Amino acid sequence: MKTVLLTGGSRGIGKAVKDLFLSRGFNVLAPSREEMNLSDHSSIARYTASIPQGVEVLVNCAGINELAGLEEVTDEKIQKMISVNLLAQVQLIQWASKFMKKKSYGRIVNFSSIWSEFSKPRRVLYSVAKAAVNGLTTAAAVELAPHNILVNAVAPGFVNTEMTSANNTPEQIRQITDNLPMRRLAEPKEIAELVYFLASEQNSFMTGQTLFIDGGFSCI
Ligand SMILES: NC(=O)c1ccc[n+]([C@@H]2O[C@H](COP(=O)([O-])OP(=O)(O)OC[C@H]3O[C@@H](n4cnc5c(N)ncnc54)[C@H](OP(=O)(O)O)[C@@H]3O)[C@@H](O)[C@H]2O)c1
Structure with missing residues (x-):
């Protein structure tokens, strides 16, 4: 198993x-x-030390999205966003890939976002962090491919979760869905199915990709 x-x-x-x-x-x-706690390097180190056998699959799904305009950005806010959205992913990939190399098998899925490539006002912190995840995904994929460790990222659009309702009013969500080719938000299960494919043995050759799963947002 x-x-x-x-x-x-x-x-x-x-x-x-x-x-x-x-x-x-x-x-x-x-x-x-x-x-x-993903904002605490030593907490990650402690938890992973409790899994001596390692894992075959790593899914870096957790993320935070704090809104700020350019003028509101501080080093502290960037640090907070980067620690959970990027540095935790880096630390976990470093840990998991050590075991995956020994098994010559591994699947890693990182979470990016449409806002890694597109943006809108007050998304600067999130766009910076998620664009870095795309870079991490490409770089890790290149280094780990010889060990049969495939690394990809999923970049969802608008998903029906607390993150979306916290950062958009009901009126904004209505406008978003009216303008989306699919005319609705994604359900979490639809994103999970893509993660599952990337993390399964069914995926045997795709690596280094950031896959936009966005109901057509990036097409118009
Ligand atoms: N929702 C969207 O429309 C959307 C779109 C594009 C990309 N994404 C990305 O998809 C991923 C999942 O998003 P979501 O909407 O499901 O988010 P969510 O509903 O806000 O849930 C966030 C998850 O991250 C965990 N988390 C946050 N900070 C943490 C920390 N310091 N330590 C440990 N766990 C922490 C939360 O744990 P707690 O329950 O303890 O808070 C929770 O399980 C994120 O990477 C997000 O950026 C989401």
Whole structure:
């Protein structure tokens, strides 16, 4: 049985990923924030030290999106966004890939966003962090490919989760869906299905890609 370490499994997209992997026979490790706080390097080190056998799959799903305009940006705010959205992913990839190399097998899925390539006002912190995830994905894919470790990122558009309702008013969500080719938000399970493909043995050759799953947002 393959083991997946999943961050952000408590709710939203991560919860859907957790349920899907469990239903398809994976052993899922989905630590809560109390067990592994992603903004704390030593908390991540402590939790991963409790998994001596490593994992075959890593899904870096957790993320935060703090809104700020350019003039509101501070080093502290950038540091906070980068620590959860990027540095935790880096630390977990470093840890997981050590075991994956020994097994000559691994699948890593990072979470990016449409806002890694597109943006709108007050998304500077998020765009900076998620664009860096795309770079991390490409670079890690190149280094790890000789070990049969495939690294990809999913970049969702608008998904029906707390993150979307916290950062957009109902009126804004109505405008967003009116303008989307698919005319609706994605459900978390739809994102989970793509994560599952990338993390499964079915994916045997795709690596280094950031896949936009956005209902056509990036096409218009
Ligand atoms: N929703 C969207 O429309 C959308 C669009 C594009 C990309 N994304 C990306 O997709 C991923 C999942 O988004 P979502 O909408 O499902 O998010 P969400 O509903 O806001 O859930 C965020 C998850 O991240 C966890 N988390 C945040 N900070 C953490 C920390 N310091 N330590 C440990 N866990 C932490 C949360 O744990 P707690 O429950 O403990 O807070 C929660 O499980 C994120 O990377 C997000 O950037 C989402």
